[in-house]
Amino acid sequence: MDIKIDDDSLEGVTILRPLKGIDPEMELCLESSFQQYYPKNKMEILFCVQDANDPAVALAQHLINKYPKVDAKLLVDSDQSHKDNYGVNPKVNNLMKGYKSSKFDIIWVCDSNVWARPDTLRRSVYSLVHSLDDGRFTKRPVKLVHHAPLAISLSQHIMGAKLDEMFLSTSHCKFYVSLNKVAVAPCVNGKSNLYRKSDLNLAVARIGQSAIQPSLNGMSGDQIRDAKYYSLLDNHGLAFFARYIGEDNMIGIALWNHCGGRTGLTGDCVMQPLGGQNSWIDYCLRRMRWLRVRKYMVLAATMLEPSTECLLCGVFGTFAVSVLFLGCGFRKMWFCMHVLIWFLTDYFQVHYLFQSIRDTSNINSELLPYFLKASFKLDANIPKLSGKRLISLRRFVPMWIMREILALPIWIAAVVGSRVDWRGQPFKIKADLSAEAL
Numbered sequence: 001m002d003i004k005i006d007d008d009s010l011e012g013v014t015i016l017r018p019l020k021g022i023d024p025e026m027e028l029c030l031e032s033s034f035q036q037y038y039p040k041n042k043m044e045i046l047f048c049v050q051d052a053n054d055p056a057v058a059l060a061q062h063l064i065n066k067y068p069k070v071d072a073k074l075l076v077d078s079d080q081s082h083k084d085n086y087g088v089n090p091k092v093n094n095l096m097k098g099y100k101s102s103k104f105d106i107i108w109v110c111d112s113n114v115w116a117r118p119d120t121l122r123r124s125v126y127s128l129v130h131s132l133d134d135g136r137f138t139k140r141p142v143k144l145v146h147h148a149p150l151a152i153s154l155s156q157h158i159m160g161a162k163l164d165e166m167f168l169s170t171s172h173c174k175f176y177v178s179l180n181k182v183a184v185a186p187c188v189n190g191k192s193n194l195y196r197k198s199d200l201n202l203a204v205a206r207i208g209q210s211a212i213q214p215s216l217n218g219m220s221g222d223q224i225r226d227a228k229y230y231s232l233l234d235n236h237g238l239a240f241f242a243r244y245i246g247e248d249n250m251i252g253i254a255l256w257n258h259c260g261g262r263t264g265l266t267g268d269c270v271m272q273p274l275g276g277q278n279s280w281i282d283y284c285l286r287r288m289r290w291l292r293v294r295k296y297m298v299l300a301a302t303m304l305e306p307s308t309e310c311l312l313c314g315v316f317g318t319f320a321v322s323v324l325f326l327g328c329g330f331r332k333m334w335f336c337m338h339v340l341i342w343f344l345t346d347y348f349q350v351h352y353l354f355q356s357i358r359d360t361s362n363i364n365s366e367l368l369p370y371f372l373k374a375s376f377k378l379d380a381n382i383p384k385l386s387g388k389r390l391i392s393l394r395r396f397v398p399m400w401i402m403r404e405i406l407a408l409p410i411w412i413a414a415v416v417g418s419r420v421d422w423r424g425q426p427f428k429i430k431a432d433l434s435a436e437a438l
Contacts, residue, residue, distance in 0.1 A: 012042040014102035019056035023113035024275035045072040046098040087242030114270040133264040143261025149191040160278035170346040190248025201237035203258040243434035291414035296429040314338040
């Protein structure tokens with residue numbers, strides 16, 4: 001795909017990066033936007049902050065001063081006593097000033113805590129404009145381009161971070177990509193999404209087109225009247241999604257259902273460095289929170305999710321094969337072979353994903369952050385595959401086993417519970433999938 005991309009044919013893009021507080025290696029993550037291989041006259045970066053005293057303000061201003069040739073601005077809520085509020089979702093509330101003031105139709109919403117390769121934006125815009133999914137033309141037009149999220153633990157002693165790294169690079173990535181390939185419904189993670197404002201505004205207008213009158217302020221709780229309200233305002237389509245906790249997937253659904261589009265991948269991943277206080281309990285609570293949100297959005301898929309995990313899938317499969325073909329109740333050797341094959345698939349998948357994001361054949365190796373260098377966290381005496389280091393089995397195996405064992409208990413706890421705790425605030429999900437603070 002790269003050889004087909006011509007600078008003259010690329011469209012302008014506004015990169016929106018919402019900021020709140022300081023995340024691990026946040027400067028390197030934000031700096032990756034400035035280092036994109038993209039025409040500087042066709043790109044702007046808007047940092048969005050709600051609180052003028054947020055520590056991220058100084059960091060954003062430092063990067064703006066460091067790259068004077070890049071059109072970058074810091075946007076802070078003008079009224080500090082009454083910050084922008086369109087709903088329960090703080091990310092959307094923060095992004096709206098950037099969404100309204102962006103000078104390009106294509107926007108790239110990229111979380112502050114993820115790093116993207118310098119060639120990511122070129123492929124993403126080309127895929128959006130030419131309706132490509134991993135370089136292949138699609139029947140339905142691509143209306144949203146997204147990137148698979150990965151994570152990397154900055155320390156071997158942060159259990160929660162290591163579990164997140166394992167989950168995102170094995171089970172999550174495997175089925176995230178698979179669901180997007182099947183393309184029967186959108187499956188979108190909000191870490192890195194690229195779409196057109198005009199498409200999103202149109203989708204919101206079509207949601208509200210049956211309303212006779214708009215609501216008074218867009219926050220009445222009546223989806224159709226609220227959509228009508230925002231459709232009558234200039235560039236307010238994103239504000240409609242502040243009612244949802246999972247605004248990312250709801251945006252994907254709106255573009256899918258009301259613009260006749262689909263989502264597309266580019267083969268790129270975005271990387272989140274993880275550190276700080278992050279225990280295995282924190283990991284479990286995060287997984288439970290998003291499983292509960294997803295339970296209300298896509299109930300059928302959520303109920304089937306345990307069958308996509310290694311152990312439960314192995315139990316079902318081994319029992320079926322043993323009874324139907326082997327004349328016994330449960331052949332343990334068959335189950336062990338299943339687990340071994342699944343483990344090897346995950347192991348080499350992680351190896352492939354990390355080698356892909358580290359690949360410097362098309363980018364300057366100096367732009368890779370230290371946590372993506374091939375030597376980071378790797379032992380000097382471990383074996384190599386095709387001249388490239390493998391991930392240490394001594395570090396991989398315990399985390400893989402622990403994540404697999406925790407998968408089913410986390411799912412059970414998530415499905416049984418109904419309360420969603422997000423950023424210290426409890427919510428309940430209503431029948432229309434919007435969230436209400438408790």
